[in-house]
Amino acid sequence: MNERIDATAAMRLLEGNPIDIGERADALRRKLHANRAFYTVNAAITYSNTCEALCPICSFARREGQQGAYVLSAEEVYERACAFAKMGALEIHIIGGIYSKLPLQYYIDIIKAARAANKDFNIVAFTVSECALMARISGNPLSKIYEMLQAAGVNALPGGGAEIFNPQIRRRIAPNKLTGEEWLEAMRIAHLSGLKTNATMLYGQIESPKDVVDHMFKLRALQDETGGFKAFVPLPFRKGKSDIPAKSSATYDVKICALARLVLDNFPHIRVPITHFDERLAQVLLCFGADDIGGTHWHEEVAVSAGAQARDRDAKKLETIIKTAGFEPVLTNSNYGA
Numbered sequence: 001m002n003e004r005i006d007a008t009a010a011m012r013l014l015e016g017n018p019i020d021i022g023e024r025a026d027a028l029r030r031k032l033h034a035n036r037a038f039y040t041v042n043a044a045i046t047y048s049n050t051c052e053a054l055c056p057i058c059s060f061a062r063r064e065g066q067q068g069a070y071v072l073s074a075e076e077v078y079e080r081a082c083a084f085a086k087m088g089a090l091e092i093h094i095i096g097g098i099y100s101k102l103p104l105q106y107y108i109d110i111i112k113a114a115r116a117a118n119k120d121f122n123i124v125a126f127t128v129s130e131c132a133l134m135a136r137i138s139g140n141p142l143s144k145i146y147e148m149l150q151a152a153g154v155n156a157l158p159g160g161g162a163e164i165f166n167p168q169i170r171r172r173i174a175p176n177k178l179t180g181e182e183w184l185e186a187m188r189i190a191h192l193s194g195l196k197t198n199a200t201m202l203y204g205q206i207e208s209p210k211d212v213v214d215h216m217f218k219l220r221a222l223q224d225e226t227g228g229f230k231a232f233v234p235l236p237f238r239k240g241k242s243d244i245p246a247k248s249s250a251t252y253d254v255k256i257c258a259l260a261r262l263v264l265d266n267f268p269h270i271r272v273p274i275t276h277f278d279e280r281l282a283q284v285l286l287c288f289g290a291d292d293i294g295g296t297h298w299h300e301e302v303a304v305s306a307g308a309q310a311r312d313r314d315a316k317k318l319e320t321i322i323k324t325a326g327f328e329p330v331l332t333n334s335n336y337g338a
């Protein structure tokens with residue numbers, strides 16, 4: 001039971017029966033979290049959809065000057081953050097596109113604006129791709145960027161931009177983003193700078209089972225080294241307006257979730273965001289290794305742009321989803337009490 005799974009065993013599990021892998025993942029999940037399942041009350045502030053990376057997987061980004069392209073001002077970020085504070089949000093999630101015309105001070109200003117709205121917010125802001133852009137445009141090392149963001153009010157980094165590490169796949173789905181190695185290095189520096197982060201994986205596009213296993217093992221190795229990851233967040237690819245084919249299925253979803261719980265034995269949490277999964281599937285995933293269904297994610301724009309349903313969610317609704325699945329709901333600010 002305590003023996004670590006190697007890559008060969010992981011491949012066998014991923015290609016095998018979902019019930020076998022599910023039983024093992026559920027046993028480990030219950031050992032770590034008993035019958036508890038976490039959720040949060042959070043909101044997204046997507047400060048800009050203007051992006052120069054134009055990843056083929058993305059339905060959200062706009063080119064500079066294209067109809068619908070926008071950049072929020074610090075005042076607009078403040079107003080939105082105040083509105084979310086009034087609604088009871090505990091966490092604010094701030095991300096945007098890769099847009100080199102915004103100066104470093106802009107990012108600092110919008111974090112200060114969100115912090116001014118509520119001193120107690122858990123502010124989770126900027127993927128490491130955005131942080132790397134800030135380092136490039138300002139000439140500062142990443143460690144300095146992280147230091148400045150923390151001083152402005154950032155509590156943690158999200159886990160976005162990991163996609164799939166295999167360079168061949170990455171060149172097709174996100175050719176202009178950080179490479180997998182660069183993403184991992186940027187996370188290593190974040191952890192060494194005292195920032196906790198999550199880690200994502202975009203699956204159900206053109207990856208192979210071997211790519212999934214390789215991705216998880218690279219995350220496990222970094223977590224062994226730094227211990228800086230809080231949660232692994234599997235994200236099923238939605239085709240939206242993308243030309244990249246989508247191959248997601250509920251069977252694949254449960255196997256990915258269960259495999260993550262087993263391989264990532266050093267990750268405290270496996271989160272299946274309710275923004276990305278159907279509510280009933282999220283309930284099933286709680287029995288296949290997941291222990292967190294994410295948050296209300298008010299004003300989420302990125303998943304919605306690719307076809308996820310924008311639902312009205314509140315704390316009560318998330319509690320009910322967890323309870324009717326047979327678990328005990330635990331409200332967290334996504335730092336899990338840390």
Ligand code: SF4
Nearest residue numbers: 051053054055058061
């Ligand atoms: S996924 Fe992110 S980096 Fe890629 S095009 Fe969309 S907004 Fe830009």
